[in-house]
Amino acid sequence: MTPEETETERSRPPWRDILVWYxxxxxxxxxxxxxxxxxxxxxxxxxxxxxIWEMPVEWQTxxxxxxxxxLVAAVGLWLxxxxxxxxxxxxxxxxxxxxxxxxxxxxxxxxxxxxxxxTVVIYFVLTWLAERERQRE
Numbered sequence: 001m002t003p004e005e006t007e008t009e010r011s012r013p014p015w016r017d018i019l020v021w022y023x024x025x026x027x028x029x030x031x032x033x034x035x036x037x038x039x040x041x042x043x044x045x046x047x048x049x050x051x052i053w054e055m056p057v058e059w060q061t062x063x064x065x066x067x068x069x070x071l072v073a074a075v076g077l078w079l080x081x082x083x084x085x086x087x088x089x090x091x092x093x094x095x096x097x098x099x100x101x102x103x104x105x106x107x108x109x110x111x112x113x114x115x116x117x118x119t120v121v122i123y124f125v126l127t128w129l130a131e132r133e134r135q136r137e
Contacts, residue, residue: 015130020080022126026088026119027077034070037063058105062098066091085123092116 012018039045040052040063052060069091076084096116099109 015126015133019123019126019130022122023077023080023084026123027074027084030070030074030077030088030091034067034074037067037070041067056105062106065094069094089120092120 036045040047043051047055047059047063050059052063055063069087073084073087073091076087078084096113098106099113
């Protein structure tokens with residue numbers, strides 16, 4: 001290891017800490033999304049000009065699903081526990097399938113799919129870096 005690499009490693013936080021903060025940032029995002037879904041369910045807000053009782057059944061179902069799973073995943077990610085990551089990955093996979101396979105019902109959202117898959121890739125890269133750093137210690 002060169003002196004420059006050693007200095008760089010000392011100047012940044014450990015990869016494990018960066019991973020924890022990334023998971024907590026995702027958790028904050030999911031808390032916001034969950035609150036928005038619950039706002040639709042309780043009649044506080046509309047979605048595309050429709051109240052929950054006016055939405056098609058498919059949209060009512062996914063609204064209820066994401067209202068629950070977003071908050072459960074957020075708690076798990078905030079606590080940095082493995083089940084939180086699993087719930088989050090199920091949530092991401094569900095949304096990608098919705099917009100990639102059932103796009104005629106839920107609409108195409110290429111930017112949203114790209115964002116979701118990018119967050120997953122970043123998570124796995126940070127996990128790999130944290131594990132590699134742990135093994136070196």
